[in-house]
Amino acid sequence: xxxxxxxxxxxxxxxxxxxxxxxxxxxxxxxxxxxxxxxxxxxxxxxxxxxxxxxxxxxxxxxxxxxxxxxxxxxxxxxxxxxxxxxxxxxxxxxxxxxxxxxxxxxxxxxxxxxxxxxxxxxxxxxxxxxxxxxxxxxxxxxxxxxxxxxxxxxxxxxxxxxxxxxxxxxxxxxxxxxxxxxxxxxxxxxxxxxxxxxxxxxxxxxxxxxxxxxxxxxxxxxxxxxxxxxxxxxxxxxxxxxxxxxxxxxxxxxxxxxxxxxxxxxxxxxxxxxxxxxxxxxxxxxxxxxxxxxxxxxxxxxxxxxxxxxxxxxxxxxxxxxxxxxxxxx
Amino acid sequence: xxxxxxxxxxxxxxxxxxxxxxxxxxxxxxxxxxxxxxxxxxxxxxxxxxxxxxxxxxxxxxxxxxxxxxxxxxxxxxxxxxxxxxxxxxxxxxxxxxxxxxxxxxxxxxxxxxxxxxxxxxxxxxxxxxxxxxxxxxxxxxxxxxxxxxxxxxxxxxxxxxxxxxxxxxxxxxxxxxxxxxxxxxxxxxxxxxxxxxxxxxxxxxxxxxxxxxxxxxxxxxxxxxxxxxxxxxxxxxxxxxxxxxxxxxxxxxxxxxxxxxxxxxxxxxxxxxxxxxxxxxxxxxxxxxxxxxxxx
Numbered sequence: 001x002x003x004x005x006x007x008x009x010x011x012x013x014x015x016x017x018x019x020x021x022x023x024x025x026x027x028x029x030x031x032x033x034x035x036x037x038x039x040x041x042x043x044x045x046x047x048x049x050x051x052x053x054x055x056x057x058x059x060x061x062x063x064x065x066x067x068x069x070x071x072x073x074x075x076x077x078x079x080x081x082x083x084x085x086x087x088x089x090x091x092x093x094x095x096x097x098x099x100x101x102x103x104x105x106x107x108x109x110x111x112x113x114x115x116x117x118x119x120x121x122x123x124x125x126x127x128x129x130x131x132x133x134x135x136x137x138x139x140x141x142x143x144x145x146x147x148x149x150x151x152x153x154x155x156x157x158x159x160x161x162x163x164x165x166x167x168x169x170x171x172x173x174x175x176x177x178x179x180x181x182x183x184x185x186x187x188x189x190x191x192x193x194x195x196x197x198x199x200x201x202x203x204x205x206x207x208x209x210x211x212x213x214x215x216x217x218x219x220x221x222x223x224x225x226x227x228x229x230x231x232x233x234x235x236x237x238x239x240x241x242x243x244x245x246x247x248x249x250x251x252x253x254x255x256x257x258x259x260x261x262x263x264x265x266x267x268x269x270x271x272x273x274x275x276x277x278x279x280x281x282x283x284x285x286x287x288x289x290x291x292x293x294x295x296x297x298x299x300x301x302x303x304x305x306x307x308x309x310x311x312x313x314x315x316x317x318x319x320x321x322x323x324x325x326x327x328x329x330x331x
Numbered sequence: 332x333x334x335x336x337x338x339x340x341x342x343x344x345x346x347x348x349x350x351x352x353x354x355x356x357x358x359x360x361x362x363x364x365x366x367x368x369x370x371x372x373x374x375x376x377x378x379x380x381x382x383x384x385x386x387x388x389x390x391x392x393x394x395x396x397x398x399x400x401x402x403x404x405x406x407x408x409x410x411x412x413x414x415x416x417x418x419x420x421x422x423x424x425x426x427x428x429x430x431x432x433x434x435x436x437x438x439x440x441x442x443x444x445x446x447x448x449x450x451x452x453x454x455x456x457x458x459x460x461x462x463x464x465x466x467x468x469x470x471x472x473x474x475x476x477x478x479x480x481x482x483x484x485x486x487x488x489x490x491x492x493x494x495x496x497x498x499x500x501x502x503x504x505x506x507x508x509x510x511x512x513x514x515x516x517x518x519x520x521x522x523x524x525x526x527x528x529x530x531x532x533x534x535x536x537x538x539x540x541x542x543x544x545x546x547x548x549x550x551x552x553x554x555x556x557x558x559x560x561x562x563x564x565x566x567x568x569x570x571x572x573x574x575x576x577x578x579x580x581x582x583x584x585x586x587x588x589x590x591x592x593x594x595x596x597x598x599x600x601x602x603x604x605x606x607x608x609x610x611x612x613x614x615x616x617x618x619x620x621x622x623x624x625x626x627x628x
Binding site for chain 2: 068069070071072074095096097098099101102117118119120121122124125127128129131132143144145148151170171172174175176177178180181182183184186188189213215216217219234235236237238239241242245246247325328329330331
């Protein structure tokens with residue numbers, strides 16, 4: 001299985017490559033990709049340097065152009081595909097059918113990967129994208145149980161990549177509008193969820209409050225550690241009980257499932273986090289490289305080294321990890 | 332004149348409630364009725380064949396009937412139910428995910444797309460038109476400016492693809508594999524005791540300042556405010572919108588349909604806000620603002 005790591009900057013890209021990434025994925029410095037953060041991502045020059053570096057070390061580079069262009073953005077998104085092609089990326093990660101069609105016709109030689117934002121959760125959906133746009137690979141949404149992944153993998157017409165570690169999105173990706181309901185930006189339209197521009201922190205008599213476009217997402221008492229106000233991870237009131245009604249602040253970690261994923265024929269595991277620092281990327285990439293190498297050497301005797309587990313827990317939201325929907329009981 | 336449609340029921344109602352609702356709807360001035368379970372695969376008060384029988388009854392009453400598919404397809408059982416809808420050949424299908432697109436195209440069934448389908452540009456509409464698309468819903472997070480551009484571009488391309496706009500009701504905003512109703516009751520999803528039946532209009536999720544943010548409805552999350560574009564109907568008609576979608580609620584729907592029918596016929600918008608299940612109004616998405624905003628006063 002390939003290790004696919006995030007790169008939000010050139011230093012992060014080099015770090016990922018140096019610590020064992022088989023491939024890195026990056027995006028341009030605008031809303032054409034699903035991690036639009038101020039100060040993050042690549043202009044053409046930086047992307048070119050990154051690609052050259054990765055290739056010189058035997059790693060590949062995927063370019064994510066995985067948001068959905070509206071009519072007024074169509075030319076910009078199309079030109080992002082052109083830029084990726086002329087930079088010589090090894091694959092383009094796309095979600096929008098119009099752009100997939102454009103890329104398939106204009107650059108048939110550049111592999112197309114279906115982004116998780118393409119919302120394909122069954123082999124029928126994957127066949128739709130394969131038949132129409134000849135995708136080579138698809139990234140599965142983080143909503144399927146291991147049994148369901150097995151069912152998809154058995155009949156999948158394309159390579160599959162699954163999320164291995166990082167922030168846990170619990171809604172079917174590509175059709176979650178919660179962020180644009182509270183703010184004016186969503187992953188689909190602007191590549192942003194719970195955008196930083198709408199976040200406000202406030203110390204009040206009742207505690208530290210986090211707000212998104214003035215909506216109270218969470219309030220922390222003394223001693224409680226505060227997290228970024230991703231709207232689905234706040235504490236809300238449902239019929240008089242206040243709790244994490246949608247999801248706790250927790251990270252996805254599927255390392256325990258690696259032998260199963262390998263058996264299912266999954267082609268690649270993906271690390272989330274283009275917004276993360278090079279130091280974070282170094283620790284995560286190194287740990288997963290060791291795990292994957294261990295799996296290759298002794299596929300029948302794979303165990304998760306406690307040191308790996310500690311490293312990953314320390315890098316997780318609230319210090320907690322879950323295997324999420326892969327485990328049926330989580331649902 | 333624009334058509335009025337009743338979208339699929341997004342909530343979990345008993346079989347009898349569903350039959351009672353559509354017995355009344357048969358008499359309402361709606362042109363199109365969408366039938367089917369679009370939220371949760373565990374909701375089986377009506378089996379696919381029950382929906383198809385109901386579709387025949389409503390067709391006999393003069394309604395255009397469309398069968399709507401599940402939005403989040405996760406299992407082989409989900410695909411079996413989807414195929415049953417796509418292999419009947421009698422009714423048009425509303426595809427709510429790409430699995431449904433594939434199965435409808437393979438069976439050469441004419442189809443429309445629901446508001447959860449990722450359609451943001453004309454290139455996408457052209458591809459789907461080549462596959463048999465007969466009409467489409469604007470994704471709920473898009474507004475009048477994008478819709479206007481899409482309709483213009485379709486005209487320039489010479490494509491006749493009627494546009495439908497979700498115009499009244501709680502907005503379907505997200506689908507998860509996790510059930511938030513079961514989570515509220517500390518029940519596993521696989522043994523949820525069908526608690527959604529106790530919440531025919533969902534469960535309110537409020538901020539700790541009592542702001543109505545969302546409605547939890549099984550695996551889906553809806554808006555806490557009720558989208559209401561009644562006063563935008565004249566503009567929609569000028570833009571060339573074909574159909575105005577109203578999303579079923581278990582009380583007062585006859586009155587909602589009546590008012591929208593008056594307005595589409597050029598009647599004056601009633602100034603009294605409709606008060607059914609109590610919820611604030613919103614129209615932000617239509618104006619390119621955060622969805623929860625209310626722009627028109």
